[in-house]
Amino acid sequence: MSKKVITISREFGSGGRTIAKMVAERLDYAYYDKALVERIAKESGYSEEFIERRGEDATSTSSFLFNLSRTGSGGYDGVPGISDKLYVIQYNLIKKLPEEGPCVIVGRCSDYILKDYVDSLHVFVYADSPFKADRIVRLYGERDDIPEKRLEEKDKKRKVYYKNYTGRIWGMSNNYDLCLNSGKIGIENCVDIIVKLAQL
């Protein structure tokens, strides 16, 4: 395998996580999604549930990049520095993951953190709103009357989190090696393309 690390960033409801899992299974790679939360929890001392809440969907009111040199910069809910502390732990963990063997990593700025890792493939998965709305209602049993609103809110948070910690625009094609509209291309075809490119 020439691509030892595959990062998959995704819009909420696009099926990116499903694609990531299927790719990991097909390639027999380690799969980091919940497993990454467990590792961050272990390392930080915070609970997995807390890490999930403070994860990539969290909106931070302060900019990590611009506040690096400041002390006591405010976290998004008044607990100073916790989001930034968790990001640093996450950054160091993801940076070292390739040393443990081939893997697929879902989200958490992993495309940015491993951008200089040569044997990598960075993928972004997205889809049109009707496809995503239908998917979250079917799979997650979303309780909202308007699933489109939930989609928008979730992705807006990911966008802010990504901008905050990377300085880049979430979803801009040139952050990634490959961007796939899963609604148009189909989940199975997305998996096939990624697996084939990983094997080149």
Place this chain on the structure above:
Amino acid sequence: MSKKVITISREFGSGGRTIAKMVAERLDYAYYDKALVERIAKESGYSEEFIERRGEDATSTSSFLFNLSRTGSGGYDGVPGISDKLYVIQYNLIKKLPEEGPCVIVGRCSDYILKDYVDSLHVFVYADSPFKADRIVRLYGERDDIPEKRLEEKDKKRKVYYKNYTGRIWGMSNNYDLCLNSGKIGIENCVDIIVKLAQL
């Protein structure tokens, strides 16, 4: 073939045009690049050379979308309305191209103009600067000491042109169905992926 229209937008030097041509040949589709310029020239009465100059690389100082209702809005070099007039001719031509048979269209906001055409595949091709710089020097014999500067200037113009006529951000993944880093993936592999998806 399920995808009867393939639009290929591309960063300068990324090999997007080469990919488009190879895809058209493999699928036996009509190929619109220079052929589109010829058609616009015929329709507008302006020379091909003039159309090329006023094409997608032209920087307009006025916004087409916001100036639609105004009269006498200034073109980018003081000739009022010519860029907008050419865009309207181009828009109408591209909109009708699918009626003539399966085709591959390069650039010129074709992804936006045909965004509602169901049997379509909209592709964006990009690459890292060293790959593009090496390519333009080898293929076009670019005379600049700093090819990176020329790359930047060309793409900046395309970005402004695209924003002006579509209101969208050039290179944002969700404008397209598929985005490919040709430097990382390779020209031949990009062609394979597009051809395979077109045939699904």
